Amino acid sequence: MDPRTSHAVASTAATSPKLSAKAERFTESVIREMTRLALKYGAVNLSQGFPDFPAPAEIKNAAKVAIEADINQYAITWGAKKFRDAIAANFQRTQGVSVDPEREITVCCGSTEAMLSSLMAIINPGDETVVFEPFYENYGPDAILSGATPRFVKLHPPDWTFDPDDLAAAFGPATKAIILNTPNNPTGKVFDRKELEIIRDLCLKWNTFAITDEIYEHMLYDDARHISLATIDGMRGRTITINALSKTYSVTGWRVGWAIAAPEVTAAIRKVHDFVTVGAAAPLQEAGALALQMPASYYETLAREYLIRRDRLIGILTNAGFRCFKPRGAYYIMTDISAFGFPDDVAFAKYLVTKIGVAAVPGSSFYREPADGRNHLRFTFCKKESTFQAAAARFADLRLAR
Ligand SMILES: Cc1ncc(COP(=O)(O)O)c(C=O)c1O
Numbered sequence: 074m075d076p077r078t079s080h081a082v083a084s085t086a087a088t089s090p091k092l093s094a095k096a097e098r099f100t101e102s103v104i105r106e107m108t109r110l111a112l113k114y115g116a117v118n119l120s121q122g123f124p125d126f127p128a129p130a131e132i133k134n135a136a137k138v139a140i141e142a143d144i145n146q147y148a149i150t151w152g153a154k155k156f157r158d159a160i161a162a163n164f165q166r167t168q169g170v171s172v173d174p175e176r177e178i179t180v181c182c183g184s185t186e187a188m189l190s191s192l193m194a195i196i197n198p199g200d201e202t203v204v205f206e207p208f209y210e211n212y213g214p215d216a217i218l219s220g221a222t223p224r225f226v227k228l229h230p231p232d233w234t235f236d237p238d239d240l241a242a243a244f245g246p247a248t249k250a251i252i253l254n255t256p257n258n259p260t261g262k263v264f265d266r267k268e269l270e271i272i273r274d275l276c277l278k279w280n281t282f283a284i285t286d287e288i289y290e291h292m293l294y295d296d297a298r299h300i301s302l303a304t305i306d307g308m309r310g311r312t313i314t315i316n317a318l319s320k321t322y323s324v325t326g327w328r329v330g331w332a333i334a335a336p337e338v339t340a341a342i343r344k345v346h347d348f349v350t351v352g353a354a355a356p357l358q359e360a361g362a363l364a365l366q367m368p369a370s371y372y373e374t375l376a377r378e379y380l381i382r383r384d385r386l387i388g389i390l391t392n393a394g395f396r397c398f399k400p401r402g403a404y405y406i407m408t409d410i411s412a413f414g415f416p417d418d419v420a421f422a423k424y425l426v427t428k429i430g431v432a433a434v435p436g437s438s439f440y441r442e443p444a445d446g447r448n449h450l451r452f453t454f455c456k457k458e459s460t461f462q463a464a465a466a467r468f469a470d471l472r473l474a475r
Pocket residue numbers: 122182183184185186209254258286288316317318319325328329330
């Protein structure tokens with residue numbers, strides 16, 4: 074090697090430019106890390122929320138047709154018209170909310186980007202966001218990246234209720250928005266009307282936005298009903314409703330989601346979105362337009378099949394010694410692991426993935442203070458029967474080890 078080159082490499086390493094202080098404030102995703110560990114150790118993956126069964130044939134076919142028809146160039150940055158029209162019609166049908174697809178919808182690269190672009194569109198230095206805890210782990214880095222200071226409000230097991238006084242105490246003059254996720258990951262909680270009205274009252278009192286992540290809207294059990302925050306009196310103009318194709322149509326890898334908000338808010342979200350990603354995949358938006366017009370029977374079957382999967386996994390976990398908090402929505406089961414006598418959730422999750430062969434997500438990744446989640450592990454049930462059978466077989470070793 075040329076000695077001058079090697080010197081240059083060495084001196085660059087010694088004095089490497091400083092990295093972003095923001096990026097240093099969060100770690101890589103624990104959930105995605107668990108999937109990598111599952112692959113490494115050949116474990117049954119009940120950690121990350123992606124279905125291991127096929128997506129609906131007609132939706133896949135619509136994507137193929139779109140590619141074949143050469144819908145392969147940039148769509149309009151805020152979303153293909155056909156897809157935005159379908160999103161508007163769908164929101165009208167499911168929640169009775171009428172939105173203008175020309176001025177109130179931004180199609181993004183998954184609900185992940187919709188959430189971050191929305192936050193970046195509304196947050197100024199010094200702004201705070203209110204977040205229920207345990208929370209979907211992205212909301213932590215989302216706050217850091219957008220510059221918001223999160224204020225956490227605890228959801229208490231077993232029903233994951235919140236104390237209205239705690240919520241009131243988290244709001245103040247610096248509050249810019251509350252972030253809500255219903256049906257909820259990781260708890261399976263479905264917020265009811267009374268709770269949404271408490272949230273509404275605080276949003277009105279402090280003149281804040283609400284960003285609501287409703288990606289699990291169709292996964293509901295035991296008569297739970299999904300109510301969009303935007304339908305609560307007074308909330309239509311101040312709610313940013315986020316959703317995606319990912320979970321409802323079993324296409325988490327497509328990366329197509331959207332944000333619905335009042336025109337002036339949408340204008341800001343669209344600007345951020347345009348310069349961050351330009352747009353979501355054009356042919357997949359075409360397929361999305363078809364997906365959003367699936368008949369009611371599609372959603373009934375989806376919920377019915379997920380109910381069977383939920384009860385199947387609760388049976389397996391209970392049998393293996395976990396205490397399960399029965400979810401009323403979404404596709405995760407939070408468990409209490411105290412009975413296993415491990416020092417904490419991370420140690421137990423590592424033991425499970427390396428020695429037993431099942432991957433789950435440590436509860437601490439859903440809390441600001443890791444100690445608050447040390448007695449929890451989260452499992453997902455968006456898996457096929459053969460995966461459940463494999464997990465049940467592996468858990469037999471866990472029972473024997475106890
Ligand atoms: C609550 C919640 N929001 C958003 C996402 C990510 O959604 P998308 O794939 O649309 O980016 C997930 C994925 O697990 C989630 O659980």
